[in-house]
Amino acid sequence: MQATGQALVMTPRLRQAIEMLQMTNHDLAAFVAAEMEANPFLGRPVREDAPRDFDPGTPWVGAGVRSTPGRSLEEALARPLSLREHLTQQMFLVVPPGPARVIGEMLIDQLDEAGYITTTPEALAAQFGCSVEDVEEGLAALRGCDPTGIGAGSLAQCLEMQLSERGQMDSPTRVLLANLPLLAKGDMAALRRTCGVDEEGLRARIARVRACAPRPAAGFDHTPVVAVVPDVLMRALGPAAGGGWAVELNAATLPRVLLNRTYYNEVASSAGRDPRARTFLRERLEGASWLVKALDQRAKTILAVAGAVVERQAGFFTYGAAHLAPMTLKDIASDIGMHESTVSRVCADKFIGTPRGLLPLKFFFSSALAGTGGVVAHAGTAVRERIRALIASEDPQEPFSDDQIVQRLAAQGVAVARRTVTKYRRVLRIPTSADRRRAARVAA
Template identity: 45%
Template sequence: MAMVPRLDLRQSQALVMTPQLRQAIKLLQSSNLEVNAFVEEELERNPLLERDERSLPGPEAGHRVDPLPAQTEGQDSHAAASSDALPDAASGPLDAEWHNVYDNGASYESPYGRGGRADFADELSGVEDLAGTGLTLREHLGEQVRLTFRDPRDRLIGAQLVALVDGAGRLAITDEALAAAMGCEVERVAGVRSRMQRFDPVGMFCRDLRECLAVQLAEHNRLDPAMQALLDNLDLLARRDRLALLQVCGVDSEDLAEMIAELKRLDPKPGASFDAAPAPAVVPDVLMRRAPDFVESGAWILELNPETLPRVLVNRGFHARCQVGARNREDKAFLAEKLQSANWLLKSLEQRATTIIKVAQEIVRRQDGFFRHGVEHLRPLILRDVAEEVEMHESTVSRVTANKYIATPRGTFELKYFFTTAIAGTLGGESHSAEAVRHRIRSMIEAEDPEAVLSDDAIVERLRQEGVDIARRTVAKYRDALRIPSSVQRKREKAVPA
């Protein structure tokens, strides 16, 4: 069989992920902090980009979202979605193939800027809203060591104990090991540690929970033999074995209830609350408020949070001057590359903003009952439902709702919170949201009679009477997810009213 060269012509299709498309997809699924960090890097890297320092003429009017009519729920609401004044993307949907889109290199400016507050208030934050910087836990303990001990050796042992304590206030090293490491007597280390256990906060430098609680009870002169017996049998308390605790402690039910209530008032991790960092504030991407005619129309107003939108533009004058002074092909190629990169960045930012507000509008329209009446009226919703209405791919909707938050009159929620699975209704009735069912289970258990604790089977029966077709194992799974103990454990716990 002879081997000869041959020329063939073949035609095939392939999806090309251009750098511009990858950039647009990355920005779409990034949080507002990540987008701002990326824009800051581009401002340093691209000389044609600059931050727009101009003041905005006034707040944006936002986008009006009218509720779905009751008779059209479950039907096609594309006409209602298209009636809103949605800004069109300048370069088509993100699902398009960008490698065959012609770009004439024209400068492009983003219409969005910064300003305003996430809580819809007009007043600026005061100095009282700023978190103060206090002493750390180790600095606080170190000051007490210097004020308490005069002997240099005791101060050295105390400093070593401060260095070894963890964030909860526990010590993982024994007195014998520390004494051997420091070359001193065990009694001296034990004495220093015993005095330091009364430092503020009380209960530090203990090796376990029992010792920590005992120190705090001794500080309040409440460490009697019955309480000591209770501390020695914390495993029975964890199992809520009331009868065994009554026998071990030698007290009646009323005294046991008071002892357990006193234990609950103690701090099991005294060091954790002292050095706890403030919870990071969530800056919403979308702001939601009632329309001026809300009572009559029931409409909502949505707008992008200007604080999360980077405000950049292309310096066309600087580009023109550089283009005139370009002397060789490399300079012109560099300018063309930076101009195209700047234009694509601004287009991607506007496309991201447009897509976020478009998806948020459809979510608000679908979950109108939640915003009016609460979590009990949360409807089942999947990505496909929103994707069909906004004419996007499910993957695009998934990227839009990732790490994005909306500030509503009911609080700030992640957009993914509104996507819940459906639980079928009884006799072919309307399906229910899994989140709403979990909330209903919690409400039932919180309102149950201590003398008639609801079992999982009883919860299933009540839910089916309300039109929710749910299995017992599903109720048990939701109850475990809510960190609610079983009916047997709740019955033991409510038998001790502490």
């Protein structure tokens, strides 16, 4: 007896529909534009006004993401100078024409985000095709620019440049800069012995060091301006509408197409009985019809996923990150009756404009950590926020150990292991309790 079964055949159109589901609105618009070029039976509807509840020209601001549509000429001219522009202007005004200026301007592109050049002069000379002496002259020209400390090869050199400019460099301070690891550890006794000064003299020099800028380029924006437009928009509904949240696709960026059957009928009637022409026209009509339906299905799927995410994360939107609920792709798939892979494709590279900023849909998915005493499980992101809040509220002189944080989280109904607290604390880039205690003593 022959076994029977079912298998899903991946047709070209099914594959294309899956790819469309994963596209952002920007990518989808480019895809639709290409399809309209190739298919005469696709057309654009007359542009309607955007919904009054959403302003497509309003910048949606998120972490490291900015969009500034319609910026005026005055605003563009008034924008802050970039670090490169700031240094290049100084080179032109202060450094005489010659190799020093040319190499100095080339060195600007070697600066890291802190404002340092860590590459050796020998390596730079080989890269630029010049002598080490020429590189040294270019470095001297660059280091003479504002902000002081720019172009330094290390933190110690950066601090020395700033202290020298202020007339605060002496032998004990130079020794202090050579032993910055001891300062980071808060080993005051070792520093006093090494520098050969008393407690008061050491603290005075530490105060001068702390008044310096360890990252001279930090005042300049290094983040490239990337316009990220939300694929989905949400807003709070008023009491008159029953409360809750409204979720809509961003119509301002969503491509719209229509099937032009009138044009098809005109062309088909003029094609006569030519079988090749009629076959071509029929294939183009079927392709246009499929695209319109696929776009509609894509919109419905994205709305279903986004709506389910917003419903499950209502606590986050109302109260903040500490109330982010644990949620997996399987949870959303179960809510809307779709496969996990479909939910994953919908959430890939999609952003939602919320009252709490522009956020990727992937942000809302996190593993669950068990609660205590029958309390509901907690999202990992929410637990990290609780750890951050606990440490922010601690006594700097008596910081909480990881074990104490475990106990306090348990009192809040969150059951976590000590290793989990340690892992989350490291993710948050928070030092150990011992390091925090030493830092507090140095600051005092």
